Amino acid sequence: MTRVLALVGSLRDGSVSRQLAETAAAVAAEGVEVTLFEGLAEVPFYNEDIDGEGTPATAAALREAATTADAVLLVTPEYNGTVSAVLKNALDWLSRPYGSGALKGKAVAVVSQSPSRNAAKWALEDVVKVAGIAGAEVVEGGTLSVGETFGKFAGAHAKEHAETAQQIAGVVEALAAATKVLADA
Template sequence: MSQTRILALVGSLRAASINRQIAEAAVQAAPEGAEVVLFDGLADIPFYNEDIDGPDSVPAAAQALRDAVAAADGLLLVTPEYNGTVSALLKNVIDWASRPYGAGSIKDKPAAVVSASVSPNGGQWANGDTAKSLGVAGAKVVEAAHLQFGVIGERFGSSHPRDDAEALTQLAATVRTLAEAARGELAAV
């Protein structure tokens, strides 16, 4: 069986971000047959602007993102909840990957959302808004693979998510479900 490549996109730039740590744990938890790869370089991508998105003028960082999304079998978006919704960083990623309209690298790409919040609701609003944006952008949203982590300050405040057996089990199940959808073994949405 060939490896199913899942691209992880993290919606926080903070060096000690628990969301990044969750993505790192997903890399570790990937089941046999799936590989999770973290995309670095989101900080270098300018905010989406049609004036700089021409056939010969796409910023290099945005093109690198589009190429990585196109090369992936599936997408795992890991988002914090900022002011009750998805981070501007992750929304910008979706905007760049969705262009050109109807033919962007995100089109028909299986995608799942993992959200994390200090609140008990686990970032459910950010999770829902990210899934909605992905769907509108043309991705195949795999709702069965969504995951939410609440009270992350208490749960992961003194240890990395990779040291939490339950979190690893949940992340492995998320990646497995997303990989199955990417291989056509599971219907999206």
């Protein structure tokens, strides 16, 4: 079983980012389990003064979830031309301790979404950069930008849009395959 942890960069329950993560869980192939991390809203902003023996329980739970997962799927909206603060904060916690954080050597895929035609490509680029600096291995075929979401989904759940569901399935498949390659390396 390949265990994928999904981190969603939007806190809204019905957000398109959350729907895309839920789609990943729904379309994952047999032998791949995608679990959404609940609780990013409770993770405090990264502060080295509270990291260590007194690490907040929510941040420790995030690190434990990422450490025990085989791979990580990051799903982000684009806020003001970049990654959302909640996802950036999660990546900051996962990047520590420096050089040996929970993402070090871990297979990661990134999906971005936006109602614009730009499809949150700037946020995707920033998440790829931050994840790479944190030590993650962003996998080939493991990025996807979904644009024009308002018209594309027209009020329906993202998993009901066949093309998007198929694209998400491809990202999850690439992530699972890369996980096996990294494990064998």
